[in-house]
Amino acid sequence: MKVLFVCSQGMSSAIAVNALKKEAEKNGVEMEVLAVSTQEFEQEVKNGWDVSMVAPQIRHRFDILKEAASNAGVPCALIQPQAYSPLGGPKLFKQVNEILGK
Numbered sequence: 001m002k003v004l005f006v007c008s009q010g011m012s013s014a015i016a017v018n019a020l021k022k023e024a025e026k027n028g029v030e031m032e033v034l035a036v037s038t039q040e041f042e043q044e045v046k047n048g049w050d051v052s053m054v055a056p057q058i059r060h061r062f063d064i065l066k067e068a069a070s071n072a073g074v075p076c077a078l079i080q081p082q083a084y085s086p087l088g089g090p091k092l093f094k095q096v097n098e099i100l101g102k
Contacts, residue, residue, distance in 0.1 A: 001030065001032070001096075002034075002050045003020065003049065003052075004034055004036065004041075004053070005017055005052075005055065005079075006036055006052060006058070007037070007038075007054075007057065008037065008038060008058055013055055014035060015085065016055070016084050016088060017033045019088050019092060020033055020089055020093060021033055022089050023089035024093060038058060038061060038065070041065055042068045045068055045069050045072045049074050050074070050100060051096055052074050052076045053076075053092075053095075054079060056079055056084050062076075075099050077095065079092065079095070
């Protein structure tokens, strides 16, 4: 499973990325996760991602990012604020699986 995160600079998502990877590993799911900035997103989302996740702090840009993801055929969702933390791995893992219908 390939999950693309987007946040303002591509760095603040590191905590959520690590929490999601840890939860996936705990559940026996192989997962590639990458965090990019809003400037990189439009190009990167075209590279075969299964789902794209938008950080809560850039929710004001969600519609633009969702359109770019949609054009690439990639589902896009806003990360729930309570999942965007070091302890949010289980919530984030659940949200990603729900988006993918798993």
